[in-house]
Amino acid sequence: MFVRLLGESFVRNPRRKMLTAAALVVGMAVATSTLTVALDVGDRLAREFRSFGANLLVTPESDTLPVEIGGVDYRPVDEGSYLQEADLGKLKTIFWRHNIVGFTPFLDVPARIDTSNPPPNLAGTDRMRMPVTLIGTWYAHEVPVPDGTKFKTGASVTHPWWKIEGRWFGDTANECVVGEAFARAHFDQPAIGQTLNVYPLGAPVLGDGKPLPLVITGIVSTGGAEDQAILVPLSVSGNLSNRPGAFRQLFVSALTKPADTFSERDPLKMTPTEYDRWYCSPYISSISLQIRQVLPGVEVRTIRRVADTEGRVLSRVGMLLWMVTLAALGAAALAVAATSATTVLERRDEIGIMKAIGATNSLVAGIFLAEQFMLAIAGGALGFVLGAGLARILGAGVFGTPASLRIVLLPVVLGLAAIVAIAGSLIPLRRASHFNPAPILRGE
Amino acid sequence: MFARLLWKLLRGSRGRLAVAAVALVSGAAVISALLNLDLGVEHQLTQEFRTLGANVVVSPRQRATVTDAAPAVPVLMGKEAVIEAIERTRTSSVIAAAPYLYVIARRANTPLVVAGTWLDETPKLEPTWKLEGEWVTSREDSQRCLIGRNVARQFRLAPGAPLELKYFDRSARLTVAGVMDAGGAEDSQVFVSLPMAQYLAGKEGMIGLAQLSVTGSAQSIAEYAARLAKLLPGDDVLPIRQVTEAEAAMLHRIQLLIVSMVALILLLTALCVLATMAALAMERRADVGLMKALGGSIARIVGLFLAEVGVLGAAGGLIGCVAGVALSYWMGERVFGASISARWEIFPLTTGLMVIVALGGALPLRLLGKTKPAVILRGE
Numbered sequence: 145m146f147v148r149l150l151g152e153s154f155v156r157n158p159r160r161k162m163l164t165a166a167a168l169v170v171g172m173a174v175a176t177s178t179l180t181v182a183l184d185v186g187d188r189l190a191r192e193f194r195s196f197g198a199n200l201l202v203t204p205e206s207d208t209l210p211v212e213i214g215g216v217d218y219r220p221v222d223e224g225s226y227l228q229e230a231d232l233g234k235l236k237t238i239f240w241r242h243n244i245v246g247f248t249p250f251l252d253v254p255a256r257i258d259t260s261n262p263p264p265n266l267a268g269t270d271r272m273r274m275p276v277t278l279i280g281t282w283y284a285h286e287v288p289v290p291d292g293t294k295f296k297t298g299a300s301v302t303h304p305w306w307k308i309e310g311r312w313f314g315d316t317a318n319e320c321v322v323g324e325a326f327a328r329a330h331f332d333q334p335a336i337g338q339t340l341n342v343y344p345l346g347a348p349v350l351g352d353g354k355p356l357p358l359v360i361t362g363i364v365s366t367g368g369a370e371d372q373a374i375l376v377p378l379s380v381s382g383n384l385s386n387r388p389g390a391f392r393q394l395f396v397s398a399l400t401k402p403a404d405t406f407s408e409r410d411p412l413k414m415t416p417t418e419y420d421r422w423y424c425s426p427y428i429s430s431i432s433l434q435i436r437q438v439l440p441g442v443e444v445r446t447i448r449r450v451a452d453t454e455g456r457v458l459s460r461v462g463m464l465l466w467m468v469t470l471a472a473l474g475a476a477a478l479a480v481a482a483t484s485a486t487t488v489l490e491r492r493d494e495i496g497i498m499k500a501i502g503a504t505n506s507l508v509a510g511i512f513l514a515e516q517f518m519l520a521i522a523g524g525a526l527g528f529v530l531g532a533g534l535a536r537i538l539g540a541g542v543f544g545t546p547a548s549l550r551i552v553l554l555p556v557v558l559g560l561a562a563i564v565a566i567a568g569s570l571i572p573l574r575r576a577s578h579f580n581p582a583p584i585l586r587g588e
Numbered sequence: 589m590f591a592r593l594l595w596k597l598l599r600g601s602r603g604r605l606a607v608a609a610v611a612l613v614s615g616a617a618v619i620s621a622l623l624n625l626d627l628g629v630e631h632q633l634t635q636e637f638r639t640l641g642a643n644v645v646v647s648p649r650q651r652a653t654v655t656d657a658a659p660a661v662p663v664l665m666g667k668e669a670v671i672e673a674i675e676r677t678r679t680s681s682v683i684a685a686a687p688y689l690y691v692i693a694r695r696a697n698t699p700l701v702v703a704g705t706w707l708d709e710t711p712k713l714e715p716t717w718k719l720e721g722e723w724v725t726s727r728e729d730s731q732r733c734l735i736g737r738n739v740a741r742q743f744r745l746a747p748g749a750p751l752e753l754k755y756f757d758r759s760a761r762l763t764v765a766g767v768m769d770a771g772g773a774e775d776s777q778v779f780v781s782l783p784m785a786q787y788l789a790g791k792e793g794m795i796g797l798a799q800l801s802v803t804g805s806a807q808s809i810a811e812y813a814a815r816l817a818k819l820l821p822g823d824d825v826l827p828i829r830q831v832t833e834a835e836a837a838m839l840h841r842i843q844l845l846i847v848s849m850v851a852l853i854l855l856l857t858a859l860c861v862l863a864t865m866a867a868l869a870m871e872r873r874a875d876v877g878l879m880k881a882l883g884g885s886i887a888r889i890v891g892l893f894l895a896e897v898g899v900l901g902a903a904g905g906l907i908g909c910v911a912g913v914a915l916s917y918w919m920g921e922r923v924f925g926a927s928i929s930a931r932w933e934i935f936p937l938t939t940g941l942m943v944i945v946a947l948g949g950a951l952p953l954r955l956l957g958k959t960k961p962a963v964i965l966r967g968e
Contacts, residue, residue, distance in 0.1 A: 166863070174855075445775070448718070482860055
């Protein structure tokens with residue numbers, strides 16, 4: 145009897161259900177898409193933040209003070225300590241290896257070049273060789289990882305804002321790229337394609353030391369100190385300084401979790417469980433420790449400017465999005481509740497007839513609630529599918545890649561739909577139970 | 589007559605109107621809160637991004653030339669001209685600005701990069717630095733300095749310790765005010781007052797570069813840099829690309845994300861209110877039928893209903909707006925720790941939207957005008 149009544153209600157008067165069903169579908173679609181985006185957004189924004197460049201700086205532990213101005217290290221080559229690039233593959237073996245997005249070693253070498261355009265303070269001397277600093281680095285270098293694979297990294301990953309006109313140097317070739325400002329100051333004709341004769345600093349200032357010819361393949365513009373310098377492959381600067389395979393600084397770009405009160409604590413004072421939790425969370429401090437463990441003798445510093453900004457902005461945007469999501473859920477709940485309430489109100493006549501022929505309040509409520517529940521499940525499921533599609537479009541529009549489908553959300557959305565649909569009809573149903581059937585049927 | 593009928597209707601059907609009013613008020617609240625938040629969020633986020641430090645640098649067009657005598661003899665520029673230009677273009681979007689002069693001095697026999705600057709601007713320019721000890725709060729204070737973490741470790745210095753710096757035949761005795769943890773090249777540098785660095789280098793009135801922290805969109809920063817560059821024809825005024833480009837891209841994405849989510853919610857809320865109003869209108873169909881049967885004009889019924897929902901929409905919109913602005917205050921406080929100021933354009937915008945949506949709900953009533961009265965009165 146109950147089932148038949150329910151079935152009849154759907155078959156006989158589908159138009160009356162349309163409003164609630166439509167509200168359910170639209171409401172749950174919005175809820176699904178905002179939840180999907182909010183769940184995904186932390187990871188995606190963290191990846192986006194890597195465009196600010198590296199957030200960790202690795203230097204030798206027992207180093208002398210760097211004499212660094214504007215990003216160029218002016219220390220002589222025989223001073224300070226070095227690290228070996230052969231060890232770098234180990235970075236991809238740490239616990240959070242997949243969070244290491246990229247790393248780039250740097251070795252600055254003072255050298256001299258022949259120039260047709262010497263700076264004013266050197267002009268007038270015959271064939272003066274101008275002292276310059278060569279910045280040795282990787283652009284796109286394949287690093288062998290101990291597990292047999294190769295990892296491609298370099299400035300292309302850690303310094304994505306560097307722009308090149310022409311092409312980058314080959315990573316082992318005798319080639320170089322020059323900074324934009326340097327090219328403007330020292331070359332009359334187009335710089336690309338010319339050969340730069342580089343002399344190690346030990347060579348005589350005048351005369352015919354044996355030069356290393358470097359072909360200029362491009363002009364780089366970075367908006368920083370590199371605009372004034374010459375960039376060469378790390379192998380070239382290693383050979384020039386007689387330290388093949390060595391480097392002084394390593395910039396590491398890692399995906400991290402924003403710092404919180406837990407990550408600020410001293411790991412040495414944690415209990416073993418807390419320590420495990422800290423070690424197994426991608427905090428910048430735990431990733432630093434893991435890098436120190438695989439590269440002994442290094443100091444790992446957080447580039448605070450980048451890391452702190454990332455942490456603050458990420459946690460704020462995350463919170464903001466959750467609030468917007470809550471608002472979306474609220475609006476969806478409101479839409480569904482309001483429409484269910486109106487449909488129940490609209491059907492007061494029906495309630496009156498049912499009660500007049502002897503239906504109890506609980507039977508009337510049962511029928512209506514069962515109806516709402518079935519509507520909620522069907523509408524919620526359809527809304528979930530629509531919302532997942534919407535989230536894909538949103539993800540693709542904002543981040544370039546569609547958001548992944550989360551099946552976990554399906555029961556959440558269905559439950560939410562059922563709760564709001566039933567809650568929305570409860571109040572008018574309660575009021576309906578107080579009514580006498582006679583006035584309702586009279587239309588009062 | 590019309591006004592009395594309207595009043596009776598509003599008072600009479602309180603129960604039915606309650607649902608519609610709740611929908612209107614909460615819809616308006618959500619919409620106005622999100623609109624207010626969305627308008628305020630760019631401002632708040634660009635403020636957040638200022639922790640990245642300086643994003644505009646003024647430097648001489650021809651920079652470092654290297655000689656044999658010293659590792660670097662940078663080309664310098666006159667301090668007065670640069671400072672005057674900065675002061676003349678200064679707006680509220682310039683958070684901090686400071687001139688810098690770098691000298692490679694020695695402590696005992698170790699070369700050390702000494703940066704002379706306005707130490708009182710440093711905390712604003714570098715909000716992420718962690719300091720042990722205290723900041724130097726006066727730019728005239730030439731006796732005290734800030735030292736980097738690595739310098740402190742190398743020479744075993746703590747706040748309060750003396751530090752003597754030498755540059756050829758000139759020397760300076762300073763007191764360490766604080767040790768900074770910057771997470772960058774500054775960890776190996778000593779920060780002194782600008783006059784002290786100028787004295788050490790023997791370059792009175794000269795600076796090497798000036799750094800500015802400017803808030804705003806990438807475009808407004810570029811515009812500011814262009815204005816400053818016009819006053820300084822001999823120098824380069826460049827936005828630091830690493831910072832400005834990434835920041836602009838990031839802001840764009842966050843904005844797009846929030847705007848699209850807000851648009852979805854707006855649509856949903858409007859639909860919800862529309863549906864409720866349509867249901868409310870349908871309840872009036874008996875009146876329409878009766879009016880038509882009596883030979884009256886349907887325009888009158890529709891007019892009454894429109895007035896009714898119009899009043900409802902305006903009242904609901906206004907009340908919702910107040911609630912929504914309060915909600916966005918709270919949200920701004922929670923998320924950014926700063927209150928988001930109310931935009932007055934929100935009020936007419938939201939109220940107008942609510943009235944339009946409410947009136948749109950009367951559409952089905954208009955359609956009823958074409959039906960025969962008997963059909964309506966039979967309740968089909």
